[in-house]
Amino acid sequence: MYQLTNIGKTYKQGSRIVTALKDVDLTIEDGDHVAIQGQTGGGKSTLLQLLGALDRPSTGSILLDGKDLARMRDAELGRVRATRIGFVFQGFNLIPTLTAQENVETALAPLGIAATDRRRRAAEALAAVGLDTRASHLPSELSGGQQQRVAIARALVKDPSVLLADEPTGALDEDTRNDIIELLERIRDERGITLVVVTHDSWVARRAKRRLQLRAGVLTERPVATVPVG
Amino acid sequence: MSDRIAIGRAATVDPMFRTYLTRELKNRRRQTLIVAVGMALAIALVIVVNSVAGGVKAAQASALASVYGVGTDITVTKAATTSSSGTQQFTFGAGAGSTTGGTRTFNSAQLRTARGVTTFAATAVTKIASTSGVQAATGVLGLESTTFSGQTPNSGSSSAPQTRPTAGTGTSGGPSSFGIDSTTVLGYDVAASTAVGPLSSTALTSGRMLTAADAGKDVAVLDSDYATSASKKVGSTVTIDAKTFSVVGIVKSTSASGASASNLYIPLDTAQKLSGDTGKVTSVFVQATSAAQIGAVQTALEKSLGSPMTVNTQASLASTVTGSVSTAASLAQSLGLWLSVLVLAAAFLLAVLFTVSGVTRRTREFGTLKAIGWTNRRVVGQVAGESVVQGLLGGAIGVALGLAAIAVVNVIHPTLTASAATATAGPGGPGGPAGVARAATSAASIALSLPVTASVLGLAVALAILGGLVAGAFGGWRATRLRPAAALRSVA
Incomplete structure (x- = not known):
């Protein structure tokens, strides 16, 4: 469970101070499906990075299962990312020289898992996203949707408690988008993990149980009852 | 589970480390080749210069031995x-x-x-x-x-x-x-x-x-x-x-x-x-x-x-050897040494620049790896590993080039002339031993033979590894400065 209290994040751009997040208070329960929407530069990705232990807030605290990510050292944050958080990016961010199987294995490399176990688990993760026949393909030999499935397998292979997706369908066509979102929802349902999706796409956002809106760094939550699904 | 253990494994037997390293070097063939060739030229030059210095030293010793004998450490003469x-x-x-x-x-x-x-x-x-x-x-x-x-x-x-x-x-x-x-x-x-x-x-x-x-x-x-x-x-x-x-x-x-x-x-x-x-x-x-x-x-x-007596050691006698062997010694010691240092520095610089630019180009890649939990040490190990392998590749080519050049010289056997001293200014000045007077009047011809010693080959391998480590250290330093969020944001 996430508990964000009075989160503020500022950046220095030259001599200018930019406020990305302002007094954000938020609680995300285990197994929640949350969508974060907002204008470009509104602070969506910044909030996702704070949730993903990729960055620290300028003010406030971020408790993940009771432990404050804001006070952790780099090495501890790295351990949290390695064990508990899975990332899915808009541009897939696969290593171009490694095969699908090897890309999935990169997520297990920091865990000190034996090579044979890594291979087995990566193969299972690829099978779970329907790509077991493409394990030996390089990213350049896969379609966009297939690459995103590999990225999802890489995020899931370490059995994280949280899956953070930054515009996961932003680079995909509509049919592929639907497939990927359905895959993410299925995984969330099967594994009971928390799913947080940053998106510009209202269709994707409407699939979530909770819709958050970020405008100029200020977070508001839209009531679910007002959201038409379909 | 521990990162320390994982890194240790990665640096020795982890197939992921090997696979990633090999694929990256193959993928960047041109860069790998340029760095390796630069390093190879430097290593070859070091080997040849060292070998020439050894060969010339042996030629000088030979010139002296013919006059003073092989067991002589000191000569005593009278001015x-x-x-x-x-x-x-x-x-x-x-x-x-x-x-x-x-x-x-x-x-x-x-x-x-x-x-x-x-x-x-x-x-x-x-x-x-x-x-x-x-x-x-x-x-x-x-x-x-x-x-x-x-x-x-x-x-x-x-x-x-x-x-x-x-x-x-x-x-x-x-x-x-x-x-x-x-x-x-x-x-x-x-x-x-x-x-x-x-x-x-x-x-x-x-x-x-x-x-x-x-x-x-x-x-x-x-x-x-x-x-x-x-x-x-x-x-x-x-x-x-x-x-x-x-x-x-x-x-x-x-x-x-x-x-x-x-x-x-x-x-x-x-x-x-x-x-x-x-x-x-x-x-x-x-x-x-x-x-x-x-x-x-x-x-x-x-x-x-x-x-009135003059006491000379072999070291001071060596300075009395004149002729083309002396010129070769001078070239090997001055020009050869500085040329080696210069080419080596250029090769190291080339390796460093390519490695740092490679890390910059791979910002998103390393940002992603850090995002999924790779530690700085693991990322630095990967960068340094790639650099060291490039250095070793260059070292291997350099050793082959150096040995080939030495083999060519040894086949040609260029002849150097050597005079151990002059009659009027023998070792230690006028009054050198009888043999000196004779050597001065008939310069000896010595076929230059370049030796290959284990220490020179060891030096070549050490320089290759050092070059890789220096480049890896700079590249690794650049990689550690990448914060995962900033790395991903900069790409976005």
Whole structure:
């Protein structure tokens, strides 16, 4: 469970101070499906990075299962990312020289898992996203949707408690988008993990149980009852 | 689970480390090739320069060995005085020579200490031998036997004195011809060991060496080159200052320069008696108990023998070697060294720049890996691993190139000339040993042979690894500065 209290994040751009997040208070329960929407530069990705232990807030605290990510050292944050958080990016961010199987294995490399176990688990993760026949393909030999499935397998292979997706369908066509979102929802349902999706796409956002809106760094939550699904 | 353990595995046996590294290097073939070739050229140059330096050093040692012998660490001579190194003259009286028809024929022979050297009391040998740190010492008397022969028209007047005329030249007043034949003679202590001194760098090719039983006898051992040119063999006789010597042995130089220190070797006491230098020697060859003792022995001898005496070590003797071998040594030591350093620095810089630019280009890749939990150490290990492999690849190519270049030189065997010293400025100045005077007048030709030593190959591999580590350190430093969020944001 996430508990964000009075989160503020500022950046220095030259001599200018930019406020990305302002007094954000938020609680995300285990197994929640949350969508974060907002204008470009509104602070969506910044909030996702704070949730993903990729960055620290300028003010406030971020408790993940009771432990404050804001006070952790780099090495501890790295351990949290390695064990508990899975990332899915808009541009897939696969290593171009490694095969699908090897890309999935990169997520297990920091865990000190034996090579044979890594291979087995990566193969299972690829099978779970329907790509077991493409394990030996390089990213350049896969379609966009297939690459995103590999990225999802890489995020899931370490059995994280949280899956953070930054515009996961932003680079995909509509049919592929639907497939990927359905895959993410299925995984969330099967594994009971928390799913947080940053998106510009209202269709994707409407699939979530909770819709958050970020405008100029200020977070508001839209009531679910007002959201038409379909 | 621990990152430390994981990193340890990655650096040794982790297939992920190997696979990722191999794929990256293959994917960036051009960069890998450029860095490897740069490193290879530098490594090859280092190997060749080191090898040339070794070969030239060996050539210098060979030039010295032919004159001083292989076991000699120190030589002791006496500075020449004006009278001792004066101009050689042949004087003929009015009725000198024999007349046949209208031609007068002159013949004269002289035996004197070799030019540029001075005799001193042989008691110095005992004094030197008893000095602490001295393993062995032997005194020699270097002589030069010169015969003059010539013919002039019988004009009834003396043409003397003649001062070392050039052989075969004519004079005014009719057809004349003169000839000078010079032979070096070395008297050495036949009772002493030949492990130190000029004969230590010779091998007997026929007959026998002189023994203690030959003391005082008119017997000689000949240098093989001289024996060939004079058509002498064991059993022949040679004449020195009108005295006939029996040839009992022929020796050949074991050094690459080809000739030994003297044309003839005779018992020391015979040489002393023949030249009128009883109880005198011209130089003492000294062997120290160990290389570490050489400096101390030199100091002790300089102190005990006093100022007219000159004490030289092999190191100072090396500086007396002149000719193309000296030029090659100078080139290897100055130009070669600096060129190696320059090319090595350029290769390192190239590797660093390519590695840092590679890390910058892979910002999103490393940002992603950090986002999924890769530690800085693991990322740095990956970058450094790639650099070290590039360095090793360059090292391997460089070693092959270097060995090929050395092999080519060794097949061609370029000839260098070497003169150990000059007659007027032998080791330590005027008054060098007899052998020096001879070497000065006939420069030796030495075929340059480049050695390949394990230490040079080890140095090459070490430099290759160092180059990779330096590049990896810079690239790794760049990678550690990438914060995952900033890295991903910068790409977005």
